[in-house]
Amino acid sequence: MKALTISIFLAILALTLAITYWAARKTNTASEFYAAGGNLTARANGFALAGDWMSAAAFLGFSGLIAMSGMDGSLYAVAALAAFLVVLMVVAEPVRNTGRFTYGDVIAERMRSRHARLAAVIGTIVVNLAYMVPQMAGAGALIKLMLGISYESAVIMVGIGMLVYVLFGGMIATTWVQIVKAVLLLAAAAVLVMMLLAAVRFDPLTLFVTVEARYGSQMLLPGGYFKHALDPLSLFLSFMFGVAGLPHIMTRFYTVPDARTARKSVLWLMFLAGSFFLVTTLIGFASAMFVGQDAIRAADKGGNLALPLLAQYLGGGPGTFGGQLFLASISAVAFAAILAVVAGLTLASSGAIAHDLYVNVIRRGDVTEAEQVRVARLATLGVGVLAVTLGLLAHGINVGVLVILAIAIAASANFPIILLSMFWRRFNTAGVIGGVAAGLISSVILAFLGPAFLKSDAIFPIVNPTILSMPIGFLGAWLCTVLSRRDAEHEARFDAFVFRAQTGTIVPEAPAVATSARQD
Amino acid sequence: MIELSQDSSLALGDVQRARDSLPAQQWHDAVTSPGFRSLIAAKRRLVGPLLGFSLVFILGMTLLAGYGRPLMAVKVVGAFNVGYLLILLTYVLCWVVAVIYVNVANENFDRLAGEAAAEAAGGVRS
Numbered sequence: 001m002k003a004l005t006i007s008i009f010l011a012i013l014a015l016t017l018a019i020t021y022w023a024a025r026k027t028n029t030a031s032e033f034y035a036a037g038g039n040l041t042a043r044a045n046g047f048a049l050a051g052d053w054m055s056a057a058a059f060l061g062f063s064g065l066i067a068m069s070g071m072d073g074s075l076y077a078v079a080a081l082a083a084f085l086v087v088l089m090v091v092a093e094p095v096r097n098t099g100r101f102t103y104g105d106v107i108a109e110r111m112r113s114r115h116a117r118l119a120a121v122i123g124t125i126v127v128n129l130a131y132m133v134p135q136m137a138g139a140g141a142l143i144k145l146m147l148g149i150s151y152e153s154a155v156i157m158v159g160i161g162m163l164v165y166v167l168f169g170g171m172i173a174t175t176w177v178q179i180v181k182a183v184l185l186l187a188a189a190a191v192l193v194m195m196l197l198a199a200v201r202f203d204p205l206t207l208f209v210t211v212e213a214r215y216g217s218q219m220l221l222p223g224g225y226f227k228h229a230l231d232p233l234s235l236f237l238s239f240m241f242g243v244a245g246l247p248h249i250m251t252r253f254y255t256v257p258d259a260r261t262a263r264k265s266v267l268w269l270m271f272l273a274g275s276f277f278l279v280t281t282l283i284g285f286a287s288a289m290f291v292g293q294d295a296i297r298a299a300d301k302g303g304n305l306a307l308p309l310l311a312q313y314l315g316g317g318p319g320t321f322g323g324q325l326f327l328a329s330i331s332a333v334a335f336a337a338i339l340a341v342v343a344g345l346t347l348a349s350s351g352a353i354a355h356d357l358y359v360n361v362i363r364r365g366d367v368t369e370a371e372q373v374r375v376a377r378l379a380t381l382g383v384g385v386l387a388v389t390l391g392l393l394a395h396g397i398n399v400g401v402l403v404i405l406a407i408a409i410a411a412s413a414n415f416p417i418i419l420l421s422m423f424w425r426r427f428n429t430a431g432v433i434g435g436v437a438a439g440l441i442s443s444v445i446l447a448f449l450g451p452a453f454l455k456s457d458a459i460f461p462i463v464n465p466t467i468l469s470m471p472i473g474f475l476g477a478w479l480c481t482v483l484s485r486r487d488a489e490h491e492a493r494f495d496a497f498v499f500r501a502q503t504g505t506i507v508p509e510a511p512a513v514a515t516s517a518r519q520d
Numbered sequence: 521m522i523e524l525s526q527d528s529s530l531a532l533g534d535v536q537r538a539r540d541s542l543p544a545q546q547w548h549d550a551v552t553s554p555g556f557r558s559l560i561a562a563k564r565r566l567v568g569p570l571l572g573f574s575l576v577f578i579l580g581m582t583l584l585a586g587y588g589r590p591l592m593a594v595k596v597v598g599a600f601n602v603g604y605l606l607i608l609l610t611y612v613l614c615w616v617v618a619v620i621y622v623n624v625a626n627e628n629f630d631r632l633a634g635e636a637a638a639e640a641a642g643g644v645r646s
Binding site: 021050071074075081082084085086088089090172205208209211212217220221222226228229230231234235236240257258260263264266267269270271274277278281292481489493495498499502503504505 | 544547548550551556559560563567570571574575578579582583584586587589593594597598599600601603604607610611614616617618619621622623625626632634636637638640
């Protein structure tokens with residue numbers, strides 16, 4: 001039985017390594033390493049975005065939460081889709097138009113200041129590490145459970161996988177690993193949903209009726225997971241504004257040639273990932289109905305194995321070949337999901353260190369193309385080793401607070417400065433530093449004072465700090481701007497920035513032609 | 521592919537130098553030109569109502585989830601209640617809003633941006 005699981009794992013690994021081998025031969029310049037040459041189609045980038053966004057936390061976590069707590073899990077899932085409205089309509093196009101490889105590029109282009117770029121680097125690294133550590137810890141626990149190997153070897157295995165993709169294949173390999181993962185995940189979900197619908201005679205309402213009858217009307221109401229009345233609002237604020245401040249999501253918009261393609265790729269993402277988030281409610285309720293909450297809890301306290309257990313049940317049950325095949329396939333998909341997400345995070349972090357910190361802050365841009373790629377690979381290695389070390393240290397520690405922190409910091413530290421950079425003429429470097437500091441410090445303090453860390457002794461009653469830390473981030477940015485000296489030259493430069501951000505045209509001499517030529 | 525991306529990155533450096541040498545007045549003219557203004561007005565007309573309505577609907581739903589449990593519990597069909605209806609409507613809302621935005625933006629924004637750029641280029645030449 002283990003042999004079947006291992007062979008499916010190996011098949012997926014072999015496929016991703018073949019992609020990396022192919023991608024490595026096309027990765028020679030910094031633009032290819034960080035942005036896949038900027039030539040992706042909307043569909044490819046849309047699938048890759050979906051692969052980036054449907055993490056194991058979404059794949060296993062949402063359905064588990066719905067199986068155990070009911071509606072709060074469904075609210076979580078729809079928040080993950082609603083998150084992209086602000087990205088689509090406010091952030092994606094200007095970010096694409098004003099940056100090259102990183103989110104630091106946008107801030108530096110607006111502020112013309114190395115200090116502002118440094119603040120963006122700090123925002124990027126903290127968010128990415130907070131995002132990455134729970135992924136590594138989750139991977140360790142999951143693979144340990146599925147393959148029977150130790151937590152430590154599982155974390156190291158994931159670390160080596162992601163390092164190989166990013167080191168050799170850069171953004172091209174990362175993109176295609178994410179695309180393959182998205183296709184596998186969506187195919188698995190489609191098969192699962194068809195089978196569970198067949199099991200209830202294609203009447204999804206049966207699921208609602210059964211779950212309510214067996215586990216009480218509480219399952220169909222909010223409050224199973226959220227304890228404070230403001231928890232849902234704070235969660236949605238976090239997602240809707242935080243995703244617009246996630247550096248590894250922004251980086252994906254540099255892989256497309258123009259604003260039109262950037263827009264269309266978000267649309268792809270919203271339909272691909274959104275359909276998946278929608279069916280997590282059916283998957284969760286079906287697990288609660290067919291597998292049962294007690295059995296799910298027995299397999300994993302957090303409920304994270306609801307989906308794999310449902311797959312096993314629908315395949316024929318434990319001990320049957322079909323059940324084992326389904327379970328093994330789902331496990332392998334979850335493994336691929338983690339690999340694709342950590343690869344994207346590693347790449348975005350190495351961009352912040354190599355491109356922002358080394359090339360632009362330390363060397364002030366005076367670096368040859370070959371050295372840029374070499375430094376990018378070195379930074380990748382460093383980030384990978386750090387992520388694996390932190391993943392190993394996280395063993396046995398409750399990393400739940402980090403999951404909340406990553407997105408809360410993105411909403412409180414990164415989002416305010418990117419928004420104000422684009423729309424406020426007077427906003428300056430002091431404001432960038434003040435905004436990042438205020439948002440970062442307040443979200444960390446509030447998260448650790450909250451229920452995710454202190455449980456019932458929480459001083460701050462709301463799990464997600466964004467409801468308070470995002471206003472504090474904006475306040476810090478505003479206060480530091482108005483308290484610093486006005487700079488007429490800096491404010492005059494806003495015209496050029498805004499023109500470029502909104503039109504995508506870099507210079508008046510070359511309108512439209514420059515962008516259309518790059519589409520070929 | 522390789523040649524193209526190298527071209528564009530080279531062009532970017534040249535362009536940056538060119539832009540920095542342009543006097544601020546010309547950029548001021550570019551952003552106050554009728555072409556650029558109509559682009560910004562078109563964006564505001566579209567994003568304002570779409571995003572405003574979405575935020576009110578979605579954040580309103582989260583407040584109901586926190587403070588309006590009795591309303592969420594009202595049954596619509598069988599066990600399916602108002603709470604789940606609102607969640608389902610949020611999916612529909614997100615998709616409809618995204619489709620409207622992308623269609624209108626692809627139809628208008630790029631054309632208006634091109635016109636604004638052409639106008640600004642004209643200003644530079646004169």
